[in-house]
Amino acid sequence: MGKINKKHNFGGDWTQKKLDVLSKYLSAYTTILKKYPIYKIAYIDAFAGTGTIKNRNVDMANSSLFADEIYNDTDAQEYINGSAKISLTVQPQFDKYIFIELEPNKAKSLQDIIENEFNHLKDKIKIENKDSNIVLRDLCNKDWQKHRALVFLDPYAMEAEWDTIQAIAKTKAIDLWILFPLGVSVNRLLMKNRNEIPENWSKALDKLFGTHDWYNEFYETKINISLFSEEEVTSKTATFDRIANFYIKRLKTIFVGVLDEPLYLYNSTNNPLFLLCFAAGNPKGADTAIKIARDIIGKINEPKN
Numbered sequence: 001m002g003k004i005n006k007k008h009n010f011g012g013d014w015t016q017k018k019l020d021v022l023s024k025y026l027s028a029y030t031t032i033l034k035k036y037p038i039y040k041i042a043y044i045d046a047f048a049g050t051g052t053i054k055n056r057n058v059d060m061a062n063s064s065l066f067a068d069e070i071y072n073d074t075d076a077q078e079y080i081n082g083s084a085k086i087s088l089t090v091q092p093q094f095d096k097y098i099f100i101e102l103e104p105n106k107a108k109s110l111q112d113i114i115e116n117e118f119n120h121l122k123d124k125i126k127i128e129n130k131d132s133n134i135v136l137r138d139l140c141n142k143d144w145q146k147h148r149a150l151v152f153l154d155p156y157a158m159e160a161e162w163d164t165i166q167a168i169a170k171t172k173a174i175d176l177w178i179l180f181p182l183g184v185s186v187n188r189l190l191m192k193n194r195n196e197i198p199e200n201w202s203k204a205l206d207k208l209f210g211t212h213d214w215y216n217e218f219y220e221t222k223i224n225i226s227l228f229s230e231e232e233v234t235s236k237t238a239t240f241d242r243i244a245n246f247y248i249k250r251l252k253t254i255f256v257g258v259l260d261e262p263l264y265l266y267n268s269t270n271n272p273l274f275l276l277c278f279a280a281g282n283p284k285g286a287d288t289a290i291k292i293a294r295d296i297i298g299k300i301n302e303p304k305n
């Protein structure tokens with residue numbers, strides 16, 4: 001048995017919610033798609049991690065902008081299954097599992113878990129130790145006529161680029177769950193004074209939204225007229241809801257179906273960290289896919305007794 005060197009320490013209750021949504025959708029997805037044997041179906045986890053997560057309550061509002069990770073090898077009992085492991089236990093199974101993970105040590109830990117616990121599936125599994133934006137764009141360029149896939153994009157922050165999302169949409173064969181870094185990055189990058197936004201932040205926002213339109217969308221310019229002068233004043237109008245709506249609107253420009261009610265994921269102090277969004281690429285399957293996604297999110301949002 002290979003040793004798992006490092007485990008992945010990230011998240012809180014919102015992590016569990018996100019994984020619950022994914023798990024429920026995956027089961028529904030394979031159950032439905034298995035009725036159409038003409039298609040080979042794949043699960044593509046483009047920010048795969050190690051397969052396990054230490055589920056502590058990280059207050060992401062105080063974390064860095066582009067990444068937050070802490071390794072911890074202690075109390076193994078607090079570990080929960082991450083997205084990769086969840087996907088491997090879903091029934092019916094996928095025909096193929098593609099796990100993309102940039103960090104070599106994490107890709108190795110995932111490899112170890114697979115060898116130890118899912119060896120029976122090893123012929124169906126591929127681990128890519130590369131940048132997911134590159135791997136996905138390449139995959140999306142293939143002939144998708146007889147293939148369908150569910151892609152899960154679960155970055156720490158701004159790593160899922162718009163060009164990649166666009167490539168996914170173009171296949172018309174992929175359903176997508178994506179974690180959009182609403183409060184964890186975007187709202188903080190949109191500084192009160194837009195003239196103070198550093199160029200690299202501005203470029204990062206362009207890459208995330210696939211447009212520079214955010215620059216006018218989230219700011220308003222007014223002319224303040226006094227007795228002796230006229231002054232142009234620009235102020236930030238972005239709210240969490242406005243940012244969310246803008247991203248959903250962007251997704252709608254490229255996907256045939258987009259869930260209008262994404263899941264807001266909050267930290268312990270009730271600040272929205274991420275938005276879990278869903279988009280469906282296939283015109284025939286989109287309505288059903290959206291309905292299932294909506295039902296799952298509706299149930300997750302129901303108050304617990």
Ligand SMILES: C[S@@+](CC[C@H](N)C(=O)[O-])C[C@H]1O[C@@H](n2cnc3c(N)ncnc32)[C@H](O)[C@@H]1O
Nearest residue numbers: 047048049082083101102103131132154155156
């Ligand atoms: C939030 S974690 C994913 C957690 C995982 N979905 C789970 O449930 O266990 C994000 C992961 O993406 C990896 N990552 C960051 N940038 C990446 C990139 N450009 N391509 C592939 N993986 C990346 C990080 O190393 C990290 O393991």
